Amino acid sequence: MTEALTDIPPHAFNELRDLIIEKRDKLPRRLAQVAAYTIEFPDDIAFGTVGSISERAAVQPSTLVRFAKALGYSGFSELQAVFQQRLRDRPNNYEARLQAFDEHTSGHSPAMALIDGFSEAATRSVERFKARIKPEDLDEAARILAAADTIYLIGLRRSYPITAYLSYALGTLGIKTVLAGSPSGVDREILSFAGARDAALAVSFTPYAPMTVEYTRQVVGQNTPLVAITDSPFSPLALNTSVWFEIVESDFEGFRTLAAAMTLAAALAVAVAERRRGVGKQNENSELSGR
Amino acid sequence: MTEALTDIPPHAFNELRDLIIEKRDKLPRRLAQVAAYTIEFPDDIAFGTVGSISERAAVQPSTLVRFAKALGYSGFSELQAVFQQRLRDRPNNYEARLQAFDEHTSGHSPAMALIDGFSEAATRSVERFKARIKPEDLDEAARILAAADTIYLIGLRRSYPITAYLSYALGTLGIKTVLAGSPSGVDREILSFAGARDAALAVSFTPYAPMTVEYTRQVVGQNTPLVAITDSPFSPLALNTSVWFEIVESDFEGFRTLAAAMTLAAALAVAVAERRRGVGKQNENSELSGR
DNA sequence: GCTTGTTTGGAACTTATATTCCATTTTCCT
DNA sequence: AGGAAAATGGAATATAAGTTCCAAACAAGC
Missing domain, CATH: 1.10.10.10 (Winged helix-like DNA-binding domain superfamily/Winged helix DNA-binding domain)
Structure with a gap:
């Protein structure tokens, strides 16, 4: 047979x-x-x-x-x-043709140069991030954040979109968060409620916003476990931190994107949610069942 | 029937x-x-x-x-x-396929699977965005926003990080913005000041936040030019819009990243700033240069 | 050339898929 | 509001699909 x-x-x-x-x-x-x-x-x-x-x-x-x-x-x-x-999910004829069209009609316009530049910067940032991250850090961060009663998110200026996104993402996953740094401006009072059973996540890049550093010190002083996302081992956030991630974004014309940090934020949110849900089911790659 | x-x-x-x-x-x-x-x-x-x-x-x-x-x-x-x-019968971009598969099968730990998944989603989103965007749309959007006295940024939930980033980026470039959708929550009054000499930028993805749609209608009703970032030609934002961008983010385990939208935001901010600078240099006594 | 094991063709069977139908709900017009 | 027309949900049906099975054909070894 x-x-x-x-x-x-x-x-x-x-x-x-x-x-x-x-x-x-x-x-x-x-x-x-x-x-x-x-x-x-x-x-x-x-x-x-x-x-x-x-x-x-x-x-x-x-x-x-x-x-x-x-x-x-x-x-x-x-x-x-x-x-x-x-x-599936491959660039298809339609898109390929669009691309070709765009390239030969206006591939050299200043606008396209911006798009290309920032796209490349984003892709490079993500690739580098992927290459450098230590999975055990993600596990550890997820453990800390999953154990928290409330997650306090600290991020100002360029980092604020990251914490805002985390606030949204974790919120949809049913995880309680408090977002500091929003224009409302009563951050210090809000953060004073953070305790040992909570956790904080701080995001800051050079030049570090003094407020972020101060807020971080405050919550650490309240024995709140801290996860940090920053761009250098010498960052003030990397000290006194349970676990921290190094994110170096590529820049284009002096402007840094947020692609890598956002990618980390998304992964972190899901990792926390999965851990909360218990060990849950492993990610089954059974998307192949079709037909 | x-x-x-x-x-x-x-x-x-x-x-x-x-x-x-x-x-x-x-x-x-x-x-x-x-x-x-x-x-x-x-x-x-x-x-x-x-x-x-x-x-x-x-x-x-x-x-x-x-x-x-x-x-x-x-x-x-x-x-x-x-x-x-x-x-069917597509051109054989066999290299791209090989690469995609290698990436897909790489990660081993659950944490790394998340990182890989979101990284790939981010890269794909950015690539697709780059392939589909029409440079003239970026030019047009930059023209509208550069001519504005104040730029009103409208974005809620998942879109809020985008507008928050734009608020920061444009702010550092010396461009006046007003950010709606922040937790402060007095948006309608704030937006009522928008007029024909200003401009609005609205960001919304499926499922469209009703508030975003409402705010957008309001500012359009006040004759404020509108630039929209959304994910479908059917989006309520794509109607009555001076110019709009289609951003389709790839998803991983049901979660969408913001990579492509962020890339567009960065490019847009720089494009607006460059145009303002250009306009300012060209006709120094122009009423548009003042701010 | 006979025997044994493998391969093949084609029909029978089982599963699941697309389509149709009808009762109910919603929408729109008077 | 009331009634007609359109749209919708969900079960029923007909069709098509994948799979299994068995007898016939073939190949290899004795």
């Missing part, structure tokens, strides 16, 4: 492709025929039905199922999901 | 997209909802089943069939074929 020849079949298209090419010679005639067809017309595998594909590949429908099983999948649908995943 | 409104439905995705956008306003509520979903998640239409799509779009399966028929197709499958065709 044509049993599964593989332990775990690949999820990624590239691996599957390599597997098919490698197995090709060892497969019986009809299955090899299918293998060739899948390599030559991957789009057809992604969109067709067992009936339509088998017709075009000149085999029986059952042969397609056998082929999938020979590769270790439970059936044809599972194999097909890999071919579909390859086409 | 919802009869076919069209003679022959389009075969090409671009035509279909235009048709949907055009028809959108004339369609009943649920069908309009489907219209918005098809524009926002075309890949899902291409690959999903009636059941899965209807679930994610929060409508009944029958509504999808009705939608297809309202557009002139014989059924949903015929409509779906157009969405599939769009993804």
Whole structure:
């Protein structure tokens, strides 16, 4: 019988492709025929039905199922999901054409230079952040914040959008936050309520806003655990801090974006929520179930 | 019965997209909802089943069939074929695919999975934004905002960090702004001062905060020029707007980042500042230069 | 050339998918 | 407000799909 020849079949298209090419010679005639067809017309595998594909590949429908099983999948649908995943969320024809259009109509305009510059700065910032972050820091920060009764968010000026976003994101996740630094301006009184059972998250970049530093000292003095997001190990926020993240944003024309800090904020919010929810379910990557 | 409104439905995705956008306003509520979903998640239409799509779009399966028929197709499958065709026979940007898969399979710890996921979402958002933006829109927006006496910034909830950032960035560039949507909450009175010589910038994403829509109507009613940042041509902000930007942020585990919107905000701030400086130099006795 | 194990074709079966239909709700007009 | 028309939700139905099964064909070893 044509049993599964593989332990775990690949999820990624590239691996599957390599597997098919490698197995090709060892497969019986009809299955090899299918293998060739899948390599030559991957789009057809992604969109067709067992009936339509088998017709075009000149085999029986059952042969397609056998082929999938020979590769270790439970059936044809599972194999097909890999071919579909390859086409999802990719830049498509429509967008590619738009892009081409934009590039040759006004690729050199001053406006486009700004867009390009800031886009590149954002992408670089995010990439560097990803490369440098220590996952255990994220875990630790999530632990601290998840254990907090209330999370006090401290951020002024350029950092304020970050804390504002965290306030929103954590709020939608059902986590209580207090946002300092808003134009209302009664921050010190608000922060005086922070205690050991709460936690604070402070964000500040060079040049550090004196208020942020002062507020941070205050809450630390009240024995409130602190998580900091800043841009240098020498930042005043990095001292007396339970855990801190270093975020260095690339700049363009002297302006720094917030892309990396925002990315960290989003990840942090979800990490906290997941931890609160208990260990919850692991992120199942079973988005492949379609059809 | 919802009869076919069209003679022959389009075969090409671009035509279909235009048709949907055009028809959108004339369609009943649920069908309009489907219209918005098809524009926002075309890949899902291409690959999903009636059941899965209807679930994610929060409508009944029958509504999808009705939608297809309202557009002139014989059924949903015929409509779906157009969405599939769009993804077929694409140019082989094989490198991009390889890269995407490598990134997708990298992270191992749950924390790193979050970082990777949001980083990828941020990068994708920025790339897509860069590909789709029309530089002349940026020029036009900069012209409007540079000519303004005061710039009124309207953004609530998820959009608030964007306007908060703009408030900071424009402020450091010496441009007068008023930020609505802050927790202080006296927005309507503040916005009532906006006039024809000012300008407003509104930011809102699905689900549109009713307050944002209301504020926007108010300032437009006061003849204040409006620049909007939103996520769909169907957004209430895209109507009655001098110029608007479409920002579609990729999501990860249902959470959207702000990377693309922030990038646009940064570019916009600098573009406005540059234009002001330029105008000031060119005609020094201009009434616009004063501030 | 016979036997054994594998492969293949095609029909039967089972699952799930798209579509239709109808009762109910909502909207719009008088 | 009252009534007609349109729209909606949800179950029922018909269709199509994927999968399994078995007999026939084939290949390999004795």
